[in-house]
Amino acid sequence: MTDTPDRDRLIWMFTQMLRIREFEEAVKRTFIDHPGVIRGHTHLADGAEASIVGSLAAIRPGDQVLSTYRCHGYPITLGTDTKAMMAEIYGRRDGLCKGLGGSMHLVDVDRGFLGTSGIVAAGIPHAAGVAYAAQIRGEGQVVLSFFGDGASKQGAFHETLNIASLWKLPVVFVMENNGYNVHTRSEQEDANAAAGEPLAVKAKAYSMPGVTVDGGDPVLVHQTVGAAVDRARAGEGPTLVESGVYRLSAHGNIIAPPGVPLHFPEHEAIEKFGAPEEYEAALRGDPVPRFRGRLVTDGVMTAEEADRIAGDVRREVAAAVEFGLASPFPELESAREHVYA
Amino acid sequence: MAHELPYIAAIDEAIKLEMERDPTVLYFGQNMATTENEDFVTSFGHDRVRVTPISETAEIGIATGAAMAGYRPVVELYMAEFMLVAMDQVINEAPRFRYMSGGQVKVPLVLKAGYGFTAGWAGQHTGTLGALFMGVPGLKVAVPSTAADAKGLMATAIRDDNPVVYLHHYLLTLEHGEVPDGEHLVPFGEAAVRRTGGDVTIVGTGWTVGKALAAAERLAEEGIEAEVIDPRTLAPLDLDTILESVEKTGHLVLVDQAPRHSSVAAVIAGDVAEHGFGSLKAPIRLVTALDTTVPYSEPLEAYVLPDEAKVVDAVRKTLQTVSA
């Protein structure tokens, strides 16, 4: 599990990272190319690909995943049809959730992606509940709970990690620390961040290991999360993994009433904090080209292979966009369905 | 066949029977399952029956996750007010997932909480909060007023594939009643007519059903025959039974232990005004708690709450009104 991935696995990882990046950029472009098609608030995972893919590379079929509203990257990696995903983001009938959920609420139960919450940290106890079910079932399933650094100040984080540790639930808590909670910097809201400490120190209060990893290196993430998954599968309980990432887009598109065109503003580092150099450094460290370069340099793949993959991915995503745009809006009466089981 | 049980034991009986019948039913919460000789622990073991810390957000959130993953948790929350700290989980998460996922997931869970304990438990432990949950699409709400219904509604709640807020009234805890043996299910969305009468319809929930019946006895001495209806579930609400009754009597009094604007009475009044206007011979009257936090001192506590005399008074007033 925690061995270095083989060539096929590495190429798979690269491909998923590229699929996430291309998908997110296509979502972002939709705001410009097709204004009005995406409504509400959309959150992109560009910059976090290595962390997402590295984590998901550590689980196996039957394991389950829950995340926040910044959710596109997980189903993409788990194999969800990107056409259905784009149609959902566009609010169409053929969307993953029939147009009822939208960008923040993607669900693909068959692939183990049980869902998200739009409320910061609310999904953390849900993941523990899924892990509780797995524990009783006794089939060795593990659950990954993804959330951001902002969630670690919520009561739900505290209560859930305490219980998960007490009950030794088979769950791995993956905190993607991107240094921001919307447009507040972590050190402005977190006592540990303000003291210059990694947030993984919070694990001390829950008798579980707390590990910090560079979320920009998918192989390292795979190793770290893999070790935590092994621990959970062996019945030893949860781990808190703090994965350092930098999101390359702003928190989300602007919030505006209907009639005002939505778009993605500049990253908060530039727009709000006057720290463009921080953003530029992040761009230079962009995990996707970094990983591509590394695999080519290491001889895992050639530049031509990389280009071929990129071409396939572009075509896949373009098809998703086309599918989404062509999918009709749902029938009005379908709004009344699925209220109750 | 039936046996006599207090209200609170009838609820436990339902949970136990359902847990025997269905291995996916779980039961957890604070202050339970801490000793080996507890009934639920000896019967079902520590996997399915657990104690939790004081962590309502996590308790309800964990129940939601376990439900999405194929189990059927019953969460023991003790008091409706303890759900307030976790309102996001109750209103904004569990009831909305099925819909937002386009029907992919279901969340079969039961949130069991007592309410209305006006026995000096003071301002923060005594509220009647059913109406807060009643209007949330995706959530069902059960409010038994008898031991038999306490058993039947809990069994139905556990078998229901949706999140259910099950509110049992603390003042009814030791009320004995005839409870059917074995499997006993009371369907949601079916009101019970507790007393028939042709002069006025009185609707009450939980403990106020008893107040309504007591008022009806007093009124009968004056020759006024009241029909007393107990909705049993707030969501789904059996409005039809209430409308049928109002069509017969032309007069409606609603009794609720909550303050006016957070009362179930106000919601039902609105429905009847809209759908049963033609039947009404007089304005609808609400008998609710005063708009205050529940005070501690005993005479004050009694003063702010509805009682038999206030119900009788409301009936007399509504019957005195001459329609235009």
Place this chain on the structure above:
Amino acid sequence: MRPDTARRLLETMWRIRRFEERVAKLKRQNEVHGLVHLSIGQEAVAAAVCCRLRDDDAVYSGHRAHGHAIAKGAPLERVLAELMGRADGLCQGLGGSMHLVDVEHGLLGATGVVGGNVPIAVGSALAARLRGTDQVTVVFFGDGAAQAGHFTEAVNLARLWALPVVLVCENNGFAEFTPRSAHTTIERVSDAVAPFGFERDTVDGNDVEAVWDTFGRFLEQARAGRGPLLLECLTHRLRGHYEGDAEAYRAAITADEWQQKDPILRFQRRALLAGWIDEADAAAIEREAVAAVAAAERFASASPFPSPELAARMTYT
């Protein structure tokens, strides 16, 4: 420790003890209505902490608030009148046992929701900081509260903003009817806040001197603007969670064990040995406490029930 301090601590503890015993009796006689949670066994914490505070320091408590109220200076007779639901009660009969407030003496609130007082107390400390005074806020809570989400939310902010609040945990090993081991893997509440890195300590909460000394140090820090701090006091709740609790969940303490553990008897022995008081003093202090409680009962019994209109009037200002 000075003799007059020792006297004051002993007086306070005896007053709480005899008061709580009286309340237990009145509850059995139905003179006190509803839920009562007694602090018999935990007197040392209330006394040692509150006797160091000024009237303008704020104290917040939870459902087990009688001892804190008395130690903070709330008049015995008005606390008892409140428990008996009378018009001369601290809250005119509206609040009851779990909701005692005495603004004049800085008892700013008690809440029935476990841990609910911690965020509120942090707010009080924020106000003191903004006013620029050296007022300190103390919040009392039990070991069960440390697992509640709102506890950690409040602690993060208190630390981030370095607020003058002292968190005093009365760890009696039980949260209602369940032992700490059912609630968390972390045995000591002071370890539960370890990641936040602020000053904290665990003391024997039945040793009034230990609490007095440590809290004194913490108070000095808080007054100098260096908060938050957490003082965990290991103690023993002699009676059930509430009056009427059959306590099936724990073995009763033996009389001998209690003799050793009782914070009042322990301190009395210590004070006698140290010469801070003599036998006559000790007896007199206890007698005075009994007399004060009897007077409080006469006052409370004579106080009328509040008028019903009061109930309707108090919702808004």
